[in-house]
Amino acid sequence: MAFTDITDIQDNIFERRESKVRSYCRNFDTLFVKASGSEMTDASGKTYIDFLAGCSTLNYGHNDPDMKAALIEHITRDGVAHGLDMYTDAKADWLAAFEKHILTPRGMKDYKIMMTGPTGTNAVEAAVKLARKVTGRSNVVAFTNGFHGMTLGALALTGNAGKRAGAGLGGSGLHGTTHLPYAGAFGDDVDTLDQIEMMLENSSSGLDAPAAFIFEPIQGEGGLNAASKEWMQGIARLAKKHGALLIVDDIQAGCGRSGDYFGFEIAGIQPDIITQAKSLSGMGLPFACVLLKKEHDIWKPAEHNGTFRGNNHAFVTARVALEKFWSDDSFQKEVREKSEILTEGLKKIANLIPGAKLKGRGMMQGVDVGTGDLASDIxxxxxxKGLIIETSGANDEVVKVLAPLTTPVDTFQKGLGILREAAEEATSSAKIAAE
Structure with a gap:
């Protein structure tokens, strides 16, 4: 049965068969049938500029032609599709490309790569499991407003009350974690490192010796809170001092989103463990992995595994992404230039709204407009008006821009113009309603 009308679809299949847990579709109530670059088209032929990009899963845009051609060629020649963790040419080629274009230029040749299940939460679970195995400790320090995934272990690290509620039992199954204040949690004038250090140094603080610290360089779901290089350096220092491993969750901020390949590069640190997923495949194909310093690679064979850790289709497109965008620094320079355009565009929007402020860093920025109602209306x-964009933050108060990093400048400017118009209208409407 072919559908061309969203009402007909809802009556016949989505409303009837899909779980109430669905979310994004509630805000983007149309049937998408095509996507290319930074645009998506629905069944009626209307085209939308995409400022969501699969929640940073499509950093290189929809259906990159070179990745698509490589994948078609691989499939056409009957290349391996699923190989568990067996040796394949596609995996060998991706590993070599990652070593050449990412690890070696950053002085990270001693890192091992662990293939996990297909999503970010699988990588986080593996990282925490390994940290506990290495240190012999159980407690993990996570941070306010952090988001690390929806499986129980990763959810225990997550701060959002709504997401934690999905675990049931009042969250009683979410344990083994201590939540401490993220950078700027009490405002820009308060250095949370001092408080964290006090908790660690005070034997009566109730903080059990941690197996690991885990943080996001830029908190995507938490409201685009961006850690300074000094704060990241401080957490790395405290982890080392107290015998804990440092885990950086670079799932949403990674693969160029921050302006560097890794979101923590500005701090000059080398975490013990790094989690990657989302844009790792380059084309939206499921692919997640953990980078770990080789001295921590104490796994026994099959002690941690995942059926889809050998998604060779993702290896193919991921290799092309590295060769196309990370063989030199030209793409990185483009991203940084667009980051400046984004900052200037968001400043104009923030100036429309009393008390609004910019959040984030690089191509992971947004505007805190004060309330979830206003952000949702915008x-x-x-x-x-033809722009796909979402909110984030504890109360959905941040309008978050996650445009593909490859978005042409004119399309990018057009999208920012739409966003500004929407903000003007929503702000005016809110003002009238308040009078």
């Missing part, structure tokens, strides 16, 4: 109006 995003709804933007969608009506």
């Amino acid at each position: 995003c709804s109006r933007a969608f009506e």
Whole structure:
């Protein structure tokens, strides 16, 4: 049965068969049938600029032609599709490309790569499991507003009350974690490192010796809170001092989103463990991995595994992404230039709204407009005008821009113009309602 009308679809299949847990589709109530670059097209032929990019899964845009051609060629020649963790040419080629273009230039040749299950939460679970195995400790320090995944172990590290509620039992199954204040949690004038250090140094603080610290360089779901290089350096220092491993969750901020390949590069640190997923495959194909310093690679064979850790289709497109975008620094320079355009565009929007402020870093920025209602209204109006954009933050108060890093400048400017129009209308409407 072919559908061309969203109402007909809802009556016949989505509303009837899909779980109530679905979310993004509720805000983007149309049937998408095509996507290319930074745009998506629905069944009626309307084209939308995409400022969501699969929640940073499509950093290189939809259906990159070179990745698509390589994948088609691989499939056409009957290349291996699923290989568990067996040796394949596709995996060998990706590993070599990652070593050449990412690890070696950054002085990270001693890192091992662990293939996990296909999503970010699988990588986080593996990272925490390994940290506990290496240190013989159980407690993990996570941070306020952090988001690390939806499986129980990763969810225990996550701060959002709504997501934690999905575990049931009042969250009683979410344990083994201590939540401490992230950078800027009490405002820019308060250095949370001092408080964290006090908790660690005080034997009566109730903080059990941690197996690991885990943080996001830029908190995606938490409201685009960006850690300074000094804060990241401080957490790395405290982890080392107290015999804990440092885990950086670079799933949403990684693969160029911050302006560097890794979101923590500005701090000059080398974490013990790094988690990657989302844009790792380059084309939206499921692929996640853990980077770990070789001295921590104490796994026994099959002690941690995942059926889809050998997604060879993802290896193919991921290799092309590395060769196309990371063989030199030209792409990185482009991303940084677009980051400046984004900052200037968001400043104009923030100036429209009393008390609004910019959040984030690089191509992972947004505007805190103060309330979830206003942010939601802005995003709804933007969608009506042809822009796909979402909110984030503890109360969904941040309008978050996650445009593909490859978005042409004119398209990018057009999208920012739509967003500004939507903000003007929503702000005016909110002002009238308040009078």
